[in-house]
Amino acid sequence: MSLPFPLLAVSAGSAALVTFLLYMVGVFVLAALSNRLMQSKSFLSEYFLGSRGLGVWAFALTFAATAASGGSFTGFPSKIYTHGWILALWIGSYMVVPLCGLGFMGKRINQVARISGAITVPDVIRDRFRSPAFAGLTVALIVFFISVNLIAQFKSGALILKTLLADVPQFTEPAAWFGQVTANWSFLAGVDPQYTLCLLTFGIAVVVYTTYGGFHAVVWTDVMQGVVMVCGVLLMVPLTLWAVGGLPNATAVVAQQTPPQRGTATLKLDPLTTDFEIAKGDWVHALRVDEDELNRTGRLKVVELEVYRILDSVFVAAGTPKTPPAEAGVELDPNSPDMLPGWWAKDVPVLKITSPDDKVRAFDGHLEQTDDGLFLAGFPERSPSGGEFVASAAVVSFVAAHDPVKPGSYVTGPGYKAGSDIGFLPLSLAISFFFMWAISGSGQPHYWVRLMAFKDAKTLRRSILMVACYYTLIYLPLVIIFVCARVLLPGMEAESDRIMPAMAVFLTQNAGVAWLAGLLVAAPFAAVMSTVDSVLLVISSALVRDVYQRNVNPDASEKRIKWMTYVVTLAVGFGAMLGALNPPRFLQDIIVYTGSGLASCFLAPMIYGLYWPRVNKAGAMAGMLAGFAAHLSMYVAGIWVNDSFFEAYKPYDLDPVLVGLFTSFVTVPVVSLLTPAPPVDLVRRYFCRKVEQGV
C-alpha cells in the first residue's frame, strides 16, 4: 500500500533531510516577505531594528529563540544524560531569566533608545554618555567578542547538521563525492568533507537570508524556530514517558545506575583472513556461560557478562602480525584458552557499562531475566543506542581509567563527573550558574537589540509572561526527557552530543511514527540558526551604523548605506564561515568565554547608565575596561595555574564572570564619584521631564 504523502514514507534518517529542506524553504519565503516590507520604510531602522514595531509573539519568540542557542538542544541534553537530575539545579535560574532578561532593563533601554534615536547598542552608549570615544570602545569589544562567538556558532551549526544527517544516504553520498572533488584543495586539507558540506549549506543559507531580509527576516524565522523548538520538546515528553513506563519507573532505574567506566580494553580478534574494522560506537562483550546448564538443557545461562562500547574506531589489516599479549599490555597466561593460536590482540579505548539493567537493555531483548537467572537468546545486530554488536571480537581484559562509582550519583548532587573530586556541580558552581544564566545572561548586547525593538510597554508585559511559559515548557521537559534517555539508550556517553537525534529516532520508531523524527531533530538547527542570524546582524550593524555612517561618512545616502549594509553583512557572514572551515578547538569554551566576557564588559555600564543619573562617561568606560581586564585576567591566570587559557582560574570555585561583574560594578561608581558629574542637560534628557504647568 502506498502512502498518500511522500514524507510519511521516508525513514527517520531521511526525515531529517526532508524536514531540513522544507524548513529552509520556509526561511527563504520569510526573508523575501521581510525584504518587501523594507521597501516602504526607513532602511537602517527597519533593517537593524524592525522599525521598533515588534508585537508580543514576534518579540517574545525572537528573544526566547535567540537566547536558546544550539547548546540548548545539543550540549544541554548531553549534560542531562551524562550527569542526571542535577541539571535541574544547573538550569534552575531560568525560572527568573524572563524577569531578569526582560523586566530588569527592557522598558528602560527601549525608552532610552527612543529618546536618543539609537538603533544599535553602541548608538545607545554614544548618545547616553555623549561620547564617540566610548562608542568606539563599545564597537571594538562587540566586534571582538561576537565575531569569535560567531565562528564558534557556525561550527556548532555545521556539527549539528552533520550529526542529524549522519545516516542519510542522500547526504553521505554527495559528501563523499564532494570529498573527492576537493581532495586536492590545499586549504581544505584535513577537513572532514561531511563537515565542510554542512558548514557551506548551513552558512550560505543563514548568511543569505539574514542579509536579504534583515531584522524582520531574523525575527520571523526566530518565531518559526521558536515554535519548532517547543513543539519538538512537547511531542517528545509523552513519547518518552510512554516508552520508559512512567517517570517514577525511570527515576527508580536511574537511581540504581552507576556511571560507565572509561578505560582501555584488550580485544581478541578472529584470525585475520580479511581486513578487520570496528566503528566508533560499536559494541563488544566479555561473556561466560554456565557449561553445565548448556550441556544439560542447551540454554545459555549467563554467569558473567561485561558489555563495552568502542570509543575509537579499530582497523587491523589482514595479515598484520599477531600482537603477543604482553606487548598489548595484558598479563595473560600464553596457554590461556582466551588466547587461542591465531588470535590477535588489540588495545582499544572503550566505555564499560557497569549497570546490570543497562547491559540487558544494550542487548535489545536478547537477554531474558528469569527466576533461574539471566539467559542469552542470541546476539542482536544493533543496540537501541546505535552501533553494531561485533561477534568476531571479545574483550579479554580491561584497565579502568578511574574507580567505579556507587549508585545514586544520577539522582543527587553534586552529580558525577569523571576524574573530578568535587563532582559536576558543587555548591559554589551552583551559585555561579544562578548568577550566570539570570544576571550575566541579561548583559548580552544581541539581546538588548531586541529590547530596543518592541512596540510598547504592554507588549513587553505580555512578552515576559510568554517567555516565562516558553522556558518552563522547554527546559523542565528537557530534563525529564533526557533523564529518561539514560534508561532507554544505554552507553550514549560514548557520543553524548548525538543524544537528541538518537532519542528522536528511537522515540518515533518506537511509537511507529518514524516520519515525525524530522520535526524533533529540526529543533537543534532551528536553535543555532536563530542565534547565528541575530549575532550576525549585531556585528554588521556595529560596522555600518557605528563605524561607517557615524564616523566615516555621516552624509552617506540611504542607497549607499543600503548597499554597504548588504556587502558588510555578507562579508562578515562569509568571513566567519571561512574561519569555521578550520575552526578553533574548544568550541564550548569559546562560547562560554565570549558570553561571560560580554557580560563582564557591558552589564554594569549599561545598568548604571540606565538607572543612575550621576554616572558619567569616565566611570562607565573605566567599568567596561575593568570588567574586561578582570575577566581576561582569570583566563590568563589559567595558563599558569591550570596550563590552559580555557581552564580559567576560579577563586573559591567562582566563575570568572562573577569576578568581572564584581570589578565592573564597583569600578563604575568609584570612578564616577571621583570625576566630574555629567552635564545637567544630559541628565535631564534621559532622567527628567518638564513639569506640566497648571496641573
Add this chain to the structure above:
Amino acid sequence: MPDTPSPASPLDDDHEWDPTFLNCRREALTALGIWFLALSWTVPFCYLNGYPGENFDPENLSTVFGIPSWTFWGVVVPWLVCDVVTVWFCFFYMRDDHLGAAPEDAADAEGGA
C-alpha cells in the same frame, strides 16, 4: 564636548524625575529581589536536601511524581511559583508607561552627537 561640573541637581521648578524612569527603576529592583529570593530558596534547599554525600542509599530516594523530592521542591515548585509571580509582575505591578515616539530617522535624532 567637555563635561562641565554640575553642582546643581537636574531637578528645578521646571524639571522633575521622569515617571517612566522611576517606574522602570522600581520594577528593576523588584525583578532583582525576585531573583534573589529564587536564589535564596533554590540553591540552599537543593544543597541541604539533594547533596547527601557518601552514605546515600538509592533505595531510600524520595520522589514526587517520579521527580526526586529535592528537585521537585527545590526547582520545579519554585519555578512554577516564579511563573505565578511573573503573572503578578506583568499584569498587576508593571506599568504601561509611555516610552516615547519611534524616531522615523534615527540618524537625525541626536544630530550626530
